[in-house]
Amino acid sequence: MxxxxxxxxxxxxxxxxxxxxxxxxxxxxxxxxxxxxxxxxxxxxxxxxxxxxxxxxxxxxxxxxxxxxxxxxxxxxxxxxxxxxxxxxxxxxxxxxxxxxxxxxxxxxxxxxxxxxxxxxxxxxxxxxxxxxxxxxxxxxxxxxxxxxxxxxxxxxxxxxxxxxxxxxxxxxxxxxxxxxxxxxxxxxxxxxxxxxxxxxxxxxxxxxxxxxxxxxxxxxxxxxxxxxxxxxxxxxxxxxxxxxxxxxxxxxxxxxxxxxxxxxxxxxxxxxxxxxxxxxxxxxxxxxxxSFYDIIYRNVQLSSINDTKADLGIQYSEEIRKGDTEIIFVAKIEDIGDLSLMHAHKEIDAEGRYLSLPDGKLPKIGILADFKLDEWIISNGKKLEHWV
Ligand SMILES: [Zn+2]
Missing domain, CATH: 3.40.630.10 (Zn peptidases)
Structure with a gap:
Protein backbone atom coordinates (compact mmCIF):
# COMPACT_ATOMS: atom_id res chain seq x y z
CA MET A 1 0.00 0.00 0.00
CA SER A 292 0.49 39.05 11.15
CA PHE A 293 -2.69 39.54 9.10
CA TYR A 294 -5.71 41.77 8.81
CA ASP A 295 -8.50 40.84 6.47
CA ILE A 296 -8.10 44.09 4.53
CA ILE A 297 -5.60 46.96 4.66
CA TYR A 298 -6.08 50.30 2.93
CA ARG A 299 -2.64 51.88 2.75
CA ASN A 300 -1.79 55.59 2.40
CA VAL A 301 -5.10 56.97 3.57
CA GLN A 302 -5.33 60.73 4.15
CA LEU A 303 -6.99 61.06 7.58
CA SER A 304 -7.12 64.78 8.22
CA SER A 305 -8.43 67.62 6.11
CA ILE A 306 -6.21 70.08 8.02
CA ASN A 307 -2.88 68.30 8.43
CA ASP A 308 -1.10 65.98 6.08
CA THR A 309 -1.79 62.87 8.17
CA LYS A 310 -1.46 59.66 6.25
CA ALA A 311 -1.87 56.21 7.75
CA ASP A 312 -3.00 52.67 7.01
CA LEU A 313 -6.42 51.30 7.93
CA GLY A 314 -6.59 47.70 9.13
CA ILE A 315 -9.98 46.09 8.71
CA GLN A 316 -11.17 42.87 10.29
CA TYR A 317 -14.35 40.90 9.78
CA SER A 318 -16.42 39.76 12.69
CA GLU A 319 -18.49 36.66 12.04
CA GLU A 320 -22.15 36.60 12.95
CA ILE A 321 -25.12 34.32 12.52
CA ARG A 322 -28.50 36.00 12.29
CA LYS A 323 -31.59 34.23 13.53
CA GLY A 324 -33.12 32.08 10.79
CA ASP A 325 -30.05 32.28 8.54
CA THR A 326 -28.25 29.16 7.37
CA GLU A 327 -24.84 30.75 6.91
CA ILE A 328 -22.72 33.25 8.82
CA ILE A 329 -22.18 36.79 7.60
CA PHE A 330 -19.01 38.86 7.75
CA VAL A 331 -19.20 42.36 9.21
CA ALA A 332 -16.16 44.53 8.45
CA LYS A 333 -14.90 46.84 11.21
CA ILE A 334 -11.93 49.18 11.51
CA GLU A 335 -9.47 47.28 13.70
CA ASP A 336 -6.40 49.50 13.61
CA ILE A 337 -5.23 52.87 12.28
CA GLY A 338 -1.58 53.88 11.89
CA ASP A 339 1.66 52.39 10.66
CA LEU A 340 0.71 48.86 9.61
CA SER A 341 3.79 48.35 7.46
CA LEU A 342 4.75 45.25 9.44
CA MET A 343 1.36 43.64 8.85
CA HIS A 344 -0.03 41.78 5.86
CA ALA A 345 -3.62 41.55 4.69
CA HIS A 346 -5.64 39.02 2.76
CA LYS A 347 -6.53 41.98 0.56
CA GLU A 348 -4.36 45.11 0.32
CA ILE A 349 -5.40 48.28 -1.45
CA ASP A 350 -3.29 51.39 -2.00
CA ALA A 351 -5.56 54.39 -1.40
CA GLU A 352 -2.88 56.64 -2.96
CA GLY A 353 -3.53 59.45 -0.49
CA ARG A 354 -7.30 59.56 -0.93
CA TYR A 355 -9.12 61.37 1.84
CA LEU A 356 -11.17 59.34 4.31
CA SER A 357 -14.67 60.57 5.02
CA LEU A 358 -17.01 58.76 7.36
CA PRO A 359 -20.81 59.02 7.48
CA ASP A 360 -22.08 62.21 9.23
CA GLY A 361 -18.56 63.68 9.21
CA LYS A 362 -17.44 61.46 12.09
CA LEU A 363 -13.76 61.03 12.92
CA PRO A 364 -12.08 57.66 12.42
CA LYS A 365 -12.23 55.34 15.42
CA ILE A 366 -11.33 51.75 16.23
CA GLY A 367 -14.26 49.34 16.21
CA ILE A 368 -16.61 51.25 13.90
CA LEU A 369 -18.13 49.68 10.79
CA ALA A 370 -15.93 49.87 7.71
CA ASP A 371 -18.36 51.98 5.67
CA PHE A 372 -16.71 55.14 4.35
CA LYS A 373 -15.50 57.03 1.31
CA LEU A 374 -11.96 57.53 0.06
CA ASP A 375 -12.43 60.54 -2.20
CA GLU A 376 -14.55 59.13 -5.04
CA TRP A 377 -14.22 55.52 -3.87
CA ILE A 378 -17.13 54.07 -1.93
CA ILE A 379 -16.19 51.46 0.65
CA SER A 380 -19.03 49.30 1.89
CA ASN A 381 -18.52 46.58 4.52
CA GLY A 382 -14.76 46.95 3.95
CA LYS A 383 -14.91 46.45 0.20
CA LYS A 384 -14.40 48.98 -2.55
CA LEU A 385 -17.51 49.08 -4.70
CA GLU A 386 -16.53 48.78 -8.32
CA HIS A 387 -19.92 49.66 -9.73
CA TRP A 388 -22.59 51.78 -8.22
CA VAL A 389 -25.52 53.85 -9.36
ZN1 LIG B 1 -10.67 26.68 19.56
Whole structure:
Protein backbone atom coordinates (compact mmCIF):
# COMPACT_ATOMS: atom_id res chain seq x y z
CA MET A 1 0.00 0.00 0.00
CA UNK A 2 1.41 3.35 -0.97
CA UNK A 3 0.40 6.72 0.35
CA UNK A 4 0.52 9.51 -2.18
CA UNK A 5 -1.00 12.70 -0.84
CA UNK A 6 -1.18 14.38 -4.25
CA UNK A 7 -3.12 11.44 -5.67
CA UNK A 8 -5.38 11.37 -2.62
CA UNK A 9 -6.01 15.10 -3.00
CA UNK A 10 -7.17 14.52 -6.58
CA UNK A 11 -9.73 11.88 -5.67
CA UNK A 12 -10.76 12.98 -2.18
CA UNK A 13 -14.38 14.07 -1.83
CA UNK A 14 -15.90 16.12 0.94
CA UNK A 15 -19.11 15.00 2.64
CA UNK A 16 -21.51 16.60 0.17
CA UNK A 17 -24.44 16.86 2.57
CA UNK A 18 -22.61 19.79 4.13
CA UNK A 19 -21.08 22.53 2.03
CA UNK A 20 -21.42 25.37 4.48
CA UNK A 21 -19.35 26.85 7.25
CA UNK A 22 -22.19 27.29 9.74
CA UNK A 23 -23.35 23.93 10.99
CA UNK A 24 -26.67 23.73 12.73
CA UNK A 25 -26.60 21.20 15.60
CA UNK A 26 -30.04 19.95 14.57
CA UNK A 27 -28.93 19.36 10.99
CA UNK A 28 -25.83 17.51 12.19
CA UNK A 29 -27.80 15.34 14.58
CA UNK A 30 -30.43 14.43 11.97
CA UNK A 31 -27.65 13.50 9.56
CA UNK A 32 -25.90 11.27 12.10
CA UNK A 33 -29.14 9.48 12.94
CA UNK A 34 -30.06 9.03 9.28
CA UNK A 35 -26.69 7.80 7.98
CA UNK A 36 -24.73 6.46 10.95
CA UNK A 37 -27.38 5.22 13.34
CA UNK A 38 -25.53 1.96 14.08
CA UNK A 39 -22.32 3.80 14.88
CA UNK A 40 -23.51 6.53 17.20
CA UNK A 41 -23.92 6.70 20.91
CA UNK A 42 -25.39 9.68 22.75
CA UNK A 43 -22.87 10.49 25.48
CA UNK A 44 -25.12 13.06 27.13
CA UNK A 45 -26.62 16.48 26.63
CA UNK A 46 -25.35 20.05 26.63
CA UNK A 47 -26.41 22.63 29.19
CA UNK A 48 -29.47 23.45 27.03
CA UNK A 49 -30.29 19.77 26.55
CA UNK A 50 -28.96 19.30 23.03
CA UNK A 51 -27.61 15.78 22.42
CA UNK A 52 -23.87 15.19 22.06
CA UNK A 53 -22.90 12.17 20.00
CA UNK A 54 -19.90 9.91 19.78
CA UNK A 55 -19.49 8.06 16.49
CA UNK A 56 -17.36 4.92 16.50
CA UNK A 57 -15.62 3.26 13.55
CA UNK A 58 -13.04 0.46 13.34
CA UNK A 59 -12.19 -2.72 15.18
CA UNK A 60 -8.58 -2.17 16.11
CA UNK A 61 -7.10 -2.93 19.49
CA UNK A 62 -5.72 0.59 19.83
CA UNK A 63 -8.03 3.50 20.54
CA UNK A 64 -8.13 7.01 19.16
CA UNK A 65 -10.30 9.81 20.52
CA UNK A 66 -11.11 12.83 18.38
CA UNK A 67 -13.33 15.68 19.48
CA UNK A 68 -14.42 18.76 17.58
CA UNK A 69 -16.03 22.11 18.21
CA UNK A 70 -15.52 22.47 21.93
CA UNK A 71 -15.46 26.07 20.71
CA UNK A 72 -18.87 26.60 19.15
CA UNK A 73 -17.79 28.89 16.30
CA UNK A 74 -15.10 26.51 15.02
CA UNK A 75 -16.85 24.14 12.63
CA UNK A 76 -13.97 23.00 10.41
CA UNK A 77 -13.06 20.14 12.76
CA UNK A 78 -16.61 18.77 12.77
CA UNK A 79 -17.00 19.06 8.99
CA UNK A 80 -13.60 17.43 8.47
CA UNK A 81 -14.52 14.58 10.80
CA UNK A 82 -17.59 13.99 8.60
CA UNK A 83 -15.32 13.96 5.52
CA UNK A 84 -12.93 11.53 7.20
CA UNK A 85 -15.78 9.32 8.40
CA UNK A 86 -17.10 9.16 4.82
CA UNK A 87 -13.60 8.30 3.58
CA UNK A 88 -13.14 5.58 6.20
CA UNK A 89 -16.57 4.10 5.53
CA UNK A 90 -15.65 3.66 1.86
CA UNK A 91 -13.67 0.60 0.96
CA UNK A 92 -10.14 1.77 0.21
CA UNK A 93 -6.86 0.06 1.09
CA UNK A 94 -5.92 2.97 3.36
CA UNK A 95 -9.23 3.06 5.22
CA UNK A 96 -9.22 -0.73 5.71
CA UNK A 97 -5.77 -0.61 7.21
CA UNK A 98 -6.68 2.24 9.58
CA UNK A 99 -9.90 0.55 10.71
CA UNK A 100 -8.09 -2.74 11.35
CA UNK A 101 -5.51 -1.02 13.49
CA UNK A 102 -7.72 1.34 15.46
CA UNK A 103 -11.07 1.90 17.06
CA UNK A 104 -11.85 5.55 16.43
CA UNK A 105 -14.23 7.53 18.63
CA UNK A 106 -15.31 10.87 17.18
CA UNK A 107 -17.12 13.27 19.51
CA UNK A 108 -18.76 15.55 16.99
CA UNK A 109 -19.55 19.07 18.17
CA UNK A 110 -18.88 18.98 21.90
CA UNK A 111 -20.44 22.44 22.33
CA UNK A 112 -23.74 22.43 20.39
CA UNK A 113 -25.19 25.35 22.39
CA UNK A 114 -22.28 27.59 21.38
CA UNK A 115 -22.44 26.22 17.82
CA UNK A 116 -26.08 27.20 17.45
CA UNK A 117 -25.36 30.88 18.15
CA UNK A 118 -21.79 30.92 16.76
CA UNK A 119 -19.90 31.64 19.95
CA UNK A 120 -16.67 30.18 21.27
CA UNK A 121 -17.87 29.52 24.81
CA UNK A 122 -20.67 27.34 26.11
CA UNK A 123 -24.08 28.80 26.88
CA UNK A 124 -23.03 29.71 30.44
CA UNK A 125 -20.00 31.61 29.17
CA UNK A 126 -17.42 28.97 30.07
CA UNK A 127 -14.50 28.39 27.71
CA UNK A 128 -14.53 24.58 27.70
CA UNK A 129 -10.87 24.48 26.70
CA UNK A 130 -9.94 26.23 29.96
CA UNK A 131 -12.17 24.04 32.10
CA UNK A 132 -10.20 20.81 32.45
CA UNK A 133 -9.19 21.21 36.09
CA UNK A 134 -12.51 22.21 37.65
CA UNK A 135 -14.81 20.73 34.97
CA UNK A 136 -17.61 23.17 35.78
CA UNK A 137 -19.23 22.70 32.38
CA UNK A 138 -21.38 19.68 31.64
CA UNK A 139 -19.64 19.42 28.25
CA UNK A 140 -16.19 19.00 29.85
CA UNK A 141 -17.61 16.43 32.24
CA UNK A 142 -18.87 14.45 29.24
CA UNK A 143 -15.52 14.64 27.44
CA UNK A 144 -13.76 13.41 30.58
CA UNK A 145 -16.29 10.60 31.00
CA UNK A 146 -15.55 9.32 27.49
CA UNK A 147 -11.79 9.83 27.87
CA UNK A 148 -11.72 7.72 31.03
CA UNK A 149 -13.99 4.97 29.64
CA UNK A 150 -11.05 3.15 28.04
CA UNK A 151 -7.36 3.50 27.42
CA UNK A 152 -6.77 5.90 24.56
CA UNK A 153 -3.52 5.70 22.61
CA UNK A 154 -3.89 8.94 20.67
CA UNK A 155 -6.10 12.03 20.81
CA UNK A 156 -7.01 14.82 18.39
CA UNK A 157 -8.27 18.17 19.65
CA UNK A 158 -9.81 19.97 16.67
CA UNK A 159 -10.11 23.75 16.40
CA UNK A 160 -10.22 26.76 14.09
CA UNK A 161 -8.07 29.86 14.32
CA UNK A 162 -8.86 33.40 13.20
CA UNK A 163 -7.78 34.93 9.89
CA UNK A 164 -5.18 37.03 11.76
CA UNK A 165 -2.69 34.17 11.84
CA UNK A 166 0.10 33.81 9.33
CA UNK A 167 3.25 31.76 8.94
CA UNK A 168 6.28 33.44 10.55
CA UNK A 169 8.73 34.74 7.97
CA UNK A 170 6.32 34.30 5.08
CA UNK A 171 3.60 36.43 3.57
CA UNK A 172 1.22 33.49 3.77
CA UNK A 173 -1.80 32.73 5.93
CA UNK A 174 -1.55 29.81 8.34
CA UNK A 175 -4.16 27.59 6.69
CA UNK A 176 -3.30 24.82 9.11
CA UNK A 177 -1.47 25.02 12.43
CA UNK A 178 -0.53 22.11 14.66
CA UNK A 179 0.55 21.71 18.23
CA UNK A 180 1.95 19.05 20.45
CA UNK A 181 0.89 20.64 23.76
CA UNK A 182 3.33 21.11 26.64
CA UNK A 183 2.94 19.22 29.88
CA UNK A 184 4.59 21.81 32.11
CA UNK A 185 5.85 25.40 32.25
CA UNK A 186 9.29 24.38 31.03
CA UNK A 187 7.83 22.78 27.88
CA UNK A 188 9.88 19.64 28.34
CA UNK A 189 9.92 17.25 25.38
CA UNK A 190 8.63 14.12 27.07
CA UNK A 191 8.25 10.66 25.50
CA UNK A 192 4.52 11.33 25.05
CA UNK A 193 5.17 14.68 23.37
CA UNK A 194 7.73 13.10 21.06
CA UNK A 195 5.03 10.78 19.73
CA UNK A 196 2.61 13.56 18.81
CA UNK A 197 5.50 15.67 17.49
CA UNK A 198 6.59 12.76 15.28
CA UNK A 199 3.11 12.39 13.79
CA UNK A 200 2.85 16.17 13.23
CA UNK A 201 6.19 15.95 11.39
CA UNK A 202 4.59 13.39 9.04
CA UNK A 203 1.55 15.59 8.48
CA UNK A 204 3.82 18.56 7.78
CA UNK A 205 5.93 16.65 5.27
CA UNK A 206 2.89 15.37 3.35
CA UNK A 207 0.50 18.33 3.47
CA UNK A 208 3.30 20.79 2.58
CA UNK A 209 3.21 19.20 -0.87
CA UNK A 210 -0.42 20.28 -1.22
CA UNK A 211 -0.29 23.72 0.45
CA UNK A 212 3.39 24.72 0.57
CA UNK A 213 4.28 27.48 3.08
CA UNK A 214 0.79 27.62 4.61
CA UNK A 215 1.42 25.39 7.64
CA UNK A 216 2.61 26.59 11.01
CA UNK A 217 3.26 25.48 14.56
CA UNK A 218 0.93 26.79 17.26
CA UNK A 219 2.55 28.20 20.40
CA UNK A 220 3.53 25.50 22.89
CA UNK A 221 3.16 27.83 25.85
CA UNK A 222 1.79 25.70 28.72
CA UNK A 223 -1.93 26.19 29.39
CA UNK A 224 -2.49 24.43 32.73
CA UNK A 225 -6.31 24.47 32.40
CA UNK A 226 -6.48 23.28 28.77
CA UNK A 227 -7.47 19.84 27.61
CA UNK A 228 -4.60 18.96 25.29
CA UNK A 229 -1.94 19.88 27.84
CA UNK A 230 -3.62 17.69 30.44
CA UNK A 231 -4.26 14.75 28.11
CA UNK A 232 -0.62 14.76 27.12
CA UNK A 233 0.34 14.98 30.80
CA UNK A 234 -1.79 11.86 31.39
CA UNK A 235 0.34 10.05 28.81
CA UNK A 236 -2.04 10.25 25.81
CA UNK A 237 -0.18 11.67 22.80
CA UNK A 238 -2.37 14.58 21.71
CA UNK A 239 -2.39 16.59 18.52
CA UNK A 240 -4.10 19.95 18.29
CA UNK A 241 -5.34 21.01 14.86
CA UNK A 242 -6.16 24.61 13.97
CA UNK A 243 -7.92 25.36 10.70
CA UNK A 244 -7.09 28.86 9.49
CA UNK A 245 -7.47 31.08 6.47
CA UNK A 246 -6.89 30.02 2.87
CA UNK A 247 -6.85 32.76 0.20
CA UNK A 248 -10.35 33.84 -0.91
CA UNK A 249 -11.90 31.09 1.19
CA UNK A 250 -13.80 32.77 4.01
CA UNK A 251 -16.27 29.90 4.11
CA UNK A 252 -13.32 27.57 4.70
CA UNK A 253 -14.18 24.82 2.27
CA UNK A 254 -10.57 24.64 1.01
CA UNK A 255 -9.25 24.77 4.57
CA UNK A 256 -11.64 21.98 5.44
CA UNK A 257 -10.29 19.87 2.60
CA UNK A 258 -6.66 20.26 3.76
CA UNK A 259 -7.70 19.73 7.38
CA UNK A 260 -9.38 16.45 6.35
CA UNK A 261 -6.36 15.34 4.32
CA UNK A 262 -4.14 16.14 7.31
CA UNK A 263 -6.33 14.02 9.58
CA UNK A 264 -6.19 11.07 7.18
CA UNK A 265 -2.41 11.52 6.91
CA UNK A 266 -2.09 11.41 10.69
CA UNK A 267 -4.26 8.28 10.92
CA UNK A 268 -2.30 6.61 8.13
CA UNK A 269 1.07 7.28 9.75
CA UNK A 270 -0.24 6.24 13.16
CA UNK A 271 -1.18 2.95 11.48
CA UNK A 272 2.01 2.18 9.57
CA UNK A 273 4.68 3.75 11.77
CA UNK A 274 6.07 1.57 14.52
CA UNK A 275 7.71 4.43 16.37
CA UNK A 276 5.51 7.49 16.30
CA UNK A 277 8.33 9.57 17.77
CA UNK A 278 10.50 8.99 14.69
CA UNK A 279 11.53 12.32 13.08
CA UNK A 280 10.05 14.30 15.98
CA UNK A 281 12.89 16.84 15.57
CA UNK A 282 11.26 18.00 12.31
CA UNK A 283 8.42 19.45 14.42
CA UNK A 284 10.74 22.19 15.70
CA UNK A 285 11.55 23.24 12.13
CA UNK A 286 7.91 24.06 11.30
CA UNK A 287 7.58 27.88 11.22
CA UNK A 288 5.69 29.38 14.14
CA UNK A 289 2.20 30.79 13.90
CA UNK A 290 2.30 34.60 13.93
CA UNK A 291 -0.31 37.30 14.39
CA SER A 292 0.49 39.05 11.15
CA PHE A 293 -2.69 39.54 9.10
CA TYR A 294 -5.71 41.77 8.81
CA ASP A 295 -8.50 40.84 6.47
CA ILE A 296 -8.10 44.09 4.53
CA ILE A 297 -5.60 46.96 4.66
CA TYR A 298 -6.08 50.30 2.93
CA ARG A 299 -2.64 51.88 2.75
CA ASN A 300 -1.79 55.59 2.40
CA VAL A 301 -5.10 56.97 3.57
CA GLN A 302 -5.33 60.73 4.15
CA LEU A 303 -6.99 61.06 7.58
CA SER A 304 -7.12 64.78 8.22
CA SER A 305 -8.43 67.62 6.11
CA ILE A 306 -6.21 70.08 8.02
CA ASN A 307 -2.88 68.30 8.43
CA ASP A 308 -1.10 65.98 6.08
CA THR A 309 -1.79 62.87 8.17
CA LYS A 310 -1.46 59.66 6.25
CA ALA A 311 -1.87 56.21 7.75
CA ASP A 312 -3.00 52.67 7.01
CA LEU A 313 -6.42 51.30 7.93
CA GLY A 314 -6.59 47.70 9.13
CA ILE A 315 -9.98 46.09 8.71
CA GLN A 316 -11.17 42.87 10.29
CA TYR A 317 -14.35 40.90 9.78
CA SER A 318 -16.42 39.76 12.69
CA GLU A 319 -18.49 36.66 12.04
CA GLU A 320 -22.15 36.60 12.95
CA ILE A 321 -25.12 34.32 12.52
CA ARG A 322 -28.50 36.00 12.29
CA LYS A 323 -31.59 34.23 13.53
CA GLY A 324 -33.12 32.08 10.79
CA ASP A 325 -30.05 32.28 8.54
CA THR A 326 -28.25 29.16 7.37
CA GLU A 327 -24.84 30.75 6.91
CA ILE A 328 -22.72 33.25 8.82
CA ILE A 329 -22.18 36.79 7.60
CA PHE A 330 -19.01 38.86 7.75
CA VAL A 331 -19.20 42.36 9.21
CA ALA A 332 -16.16 44.53 8.45
CA LYS A 333 -14.90 46.84 11.21
CA ILE A 334 -11.93 49.18 11.51
CA GLU A 335 -9.47 47.28 13.70
CA ASP A 336 -6.40 49.50 13.61
CA ILE A 337 -5.23 52.87 12.28
CA GLY A 338 -1.58 53.88 11.89
CA ASP A 339 1.66 52.39 10.66
CA LEU A 340 0.71 48.86 9.61
CA SER A 341 3.79 48.35 7.46
CA LEU A 342 4.75 45.25 9.44
CA MET A 343 1.36 43.64 8.85
CA HIS A 344 -0.03 41.78 5.86
CA ALA A 345 -3.62 41.55 4.69
CA HIS A 346 -5.64 39.02 2.76
CA LYS A 347 -6.53 41.98 0.56
CA GLU A 348 -4.36 45.11 0.32
CA ILE A 349 -5.40 48.28 -1.45
CA ASP A 350 -3.29 51.39 -2.00
CA ALA A 351 -5.56 54.39 -1.40
CA GLU A 352 -2.88 56.64 -2.96
CA GLY A 353 -3.53 59.45 -0.49
CA ARG A 354 -7.30 59.56 -0.93
CA TYR A 355 -9.12 61.37 1.84
CA LEU A 356 -11.17 59.34 4.31
CA SER A 357 -14.67 60.57 5.02
CA LEU A 358 -17.01 58.76 7.36
CA PRO A 359 -20.81 59.02 7.48
CA ASP A 360 -22.08 62.21 9.23
CA GLY A 361 -18.56 63.68 9.21
CA LYS A 362 -17.44 61.46 12.09
CA LEU A 363 -13.76 61.03 12.92
CA PRO A 364 -12.08 57.66 12.42
CA LYS A 365 -12.23 55.34 15.42
CA ILE A 366 -11.33 51.75 16.23
CA GLY A 367 -14.26 49.34 16.21
CA ILE A 368 -16.61 51.25 13.90
CA LEU A 369 -18.13 49.68 10.79
CA ALA A 370 -15.93 49.87 7.71
CA ASP A 371 -18.36 51.98 5.67
CA PHE A 372 -16.71 55.14 4.35
CA LYS A 373 -15.50 57.03 1.31
CA LEU A 374 -11.96 57.53 0.06
CA ASP A 375 -12.43 60.54 -2.20
CA GLU A 376 -14.55 59.13 -5.04
CA TRP A 377 -14.22 55.52 -3.87
CA ILE A 378 -17.13 54.07 -1.93
CA ILE A 379 -16.19 51.46 0.65
CA SER A 380 -19.03 49.30 1.89
CA ASN A 381 -18.52 46.58 4.52
CA GLY A 382 -14.76 46.95 3.95
CA LYS A 383 -14.91 46.45 0.20
CA LYS A 384 -14.40 48.98 -2.55
CA LEU A 385 -17.51 49.08 -4.70
CA GLU A 386 -16.53 48.78 -8.32
CA HIS A 387 -19.92 49.66 -9.73
CA TRP A 388 -22.59 51.78 -8.22
CA VAL A 389 -25.52 53.85 -9.36
ZN1 LIG B 1 -10.67 26.68 19.56
Missing amino acids: TFNILELDKTFELESNFNCRYLSPTKLHHFLIEYYDKHIDKIGCSELGKPIYKLTLGNGSKNILLWSQMHGNETTGTLSCLDVIKFLAEDSAISKKILEAFTLDFILMLNPDGAEIWTRRNILGIDINRDFLTSSSIEMQLLKKVASSKKYDLAFNLHDQRTIFGVTGKKEPATLAFLSPSESENREITETRKKSMGLIADIYKEISQVIPNKISRFTDEFYPRSVGDNFQKLGIPTILFEGGHYPKDYFRQNTRRYFSLALITALYYATVKNNWEENYEVYETIPKNST
